[in-house]
Amino acid sequence: MKNILFLSIFALLLSSCTVVRQGEVGVKRKFGKLNDNISDAGLVGFNPFTTKVIKVPIQTVNQEVKLNLPSKEGLTIESEISILYNIEKNKVPFILEDVGENYERVLILNVFRSAAADVTAQYMAKDMHSGMRSQIENQILDRMHESLRDRGFVVERVLMKSIKLPNELSRAIERKLQAEQEAQQMEYILERERKEAERRKIEAEGTREAQKILAEGLVREIIELRSIEAFRELATSPNTKIIITDGKTPYLINSQKD
Incomplete structure (x- = not known):
């Protein structure tokens, strides 16, 4: 007992x-x-x-949501989005009294769906798959702040984790990206060829200039030097010679032993 x-x-x-x-x-x-x-x-x-x-x-909560979003051109985009939020400690009793224990389903998710649809409807589908994604996330975040901040909820981040575009649109974007890459590659090849042509032109001009200098200056000096050397050799030679010259280039007519 x-x-x-x-x-x-x-x-x-x-x-x-x-x-x-x-x-x-x-x-x-x-x-x-x-x-x-x-x-x-x-x-x-x-x-x-x-x-x-x-x-x-009251710590940060990560709520993942899968939903279909509208685009500006009327397409339906499958998405997976994370909402990071927390609750202000001093407003917990107010939240429980105002919304109840199911505040996430009743308030946060409904506000998010409305804000996300309003924002994405202003953008083309391809924008959700480009660098404008962060802009879309921030606009959804701002919309949620307007509705939830005064009620004790702090939305920290909205992250578009995955976006699935319609198949035809995805293929069109892939073709466009491929065409842009090919155009960039062709531009690179053309630029390389232009630089190579400029290099060859500069090289040819340098060679031509060198040949011109050699023909007009260096060759004449060499000939004059050889003429002086020839006169010197003739002057010291014991043989009898008949030479016709203009004073620069000797031309031997006859040569015989003494």
Whole structure:
């Protein structure tokens, strides 16, 4: 009998306390009325017959949503989007009283779907698959802030994780990207050929200029040097010679031994 009484008391004690974990707060609801006092992380005692402790996370929550988004040209875009948000600690009782425990489904997701549809309807489908994605994310975030900020919700980020375009549009974008890449490659080849032609032109002009300098200056000097050397050799030669010259280039007519 004592054992039964002891176990009953022990079970009653266990049912009259709960643990609020880190990243959570607890709010007591007694006879359907919420208490404005917030219980922080730790052991919280309560009367299980009259009171319930509602635990609400106040750390960042990642809610992933799959939905179809409209585009400006009337296409339907399959998407997967993450919403990062948290709840202001001091507004938890107000949120529970104003929206209820299902605040994510009742309020956050509905606000998000409306904001996302309004924003994406202003953009072409290809914009969601390009560098304008961050702009779309920020506009959805701003729309959600307008509706949720004053109610205790802080939307941190909206991330478009994946966008699936219609097959025909995807193929058209791929063809366009391929054509742009080919055009860039051709432009690179043409530019390379132009530079090579300029290099050859400069090289040819340099060669021609060198030949001109050699023909007009260097060759004449060499001939004059050879003429001087020839005169010198003739002057020192013991043989008899008949030479016709203009003073620069000797021309030997006759030569005989003494």
